[in-house]
């Protein structure tokens with residue numbers, strides 16, 4: 466059977482409620498899913514109740530955006546339970562950092578003459594982990610841009626004029642906090658930090674040194690040969706290949722739970738492999 470270990474819900478920047486994401490996973494015949502909202506576990510309780518009804522396994526998780534010399538490294542954190550713990554407690558300040566950054570970005574947009582208010586962004590977001598896709602959705606809804614792609618190109622992207630940075634954890638710090646919280650980590654969509662075989666190898670060496678458990682190789686956007694190459698490279702460093710769709714509902718309408726763009730298969734043994742790396 467297959468699984469999907471990278472899913473966003475309305476708790477962060479997805480547009481599908483946690484229970485609906487789980488229902489889509491069950492309909493796709495998956496045996497397990499990980500909910501990995503950005504910087505929040507707010508969707509987990511609802512997702513877990515739904516998973517129990519559908520008879521599938523629910524892994525509590527998050528996705529963190531980390532500092533990296535050449536940009537952003539995203540880190541998936543699995544088996545991070547709602548409640549108290551070193552990483553759980555840090556999430557609140559990460560969400561405050563989002564709020565401060567978003568406020569600055571809305572002010573920058575207003576200075577550029579773009580009609581947008583933070584209240585509109587909060588209404589679009591609904592949850593407590595507010596991000597750039599919510600700003601983008603408001604710009605689309607108001608006809609400022611045609612689509613999310615244009616919103617990032619013209620205003621919100623890392624090199625666009627309304628972008629403002631926010632404080633991020635470093636890789637070592639994030640892995641330490643996750644481990645101290647009983648969780649297991651896997652680097653998300655590693656093409657964000659590498660664009661050649663040599664660059665992948667250097668990055669993977671750094672991931673392994675930091676104590677990361679896995680790397681996301683089966684990613685919807687990757688061609689089959691890249692998925693296979695990354696899985697081989699991951700295993701050569703003693704790490705676990707993982708995978709998922711990075712489903713965001715209507716914000717990324719071409720991606721489907723479980724199957725990505727139709728050809729994604731994440732084997733269910735992946736969950737056991739990650740389980741075996743849980744700190745005890």
Ligand code: AMP
Pocket residue numbers: 478503530595596597598613614617618622
């Ligand atoms: P934030 O975490 O608020 O900085 O927003 C980052 C999120 O925006 C990422 O996790 C993606 O979901 C989305 N994103 C980043 N770059 C783009 C892009 N060029 N086009 C569409 N979505 C993007």
Ligand code: FE
Pocket residue numbers: 473478503713
């Ligand atoms: Fe996202």
Ligand code: FE
Pocket residue numbers: 528539653654
């Ligand atoms: Fe990501």
Ligand code: ZN
Pocket residue numbers: 471473528711
């Ligand atoms: Zn994601």
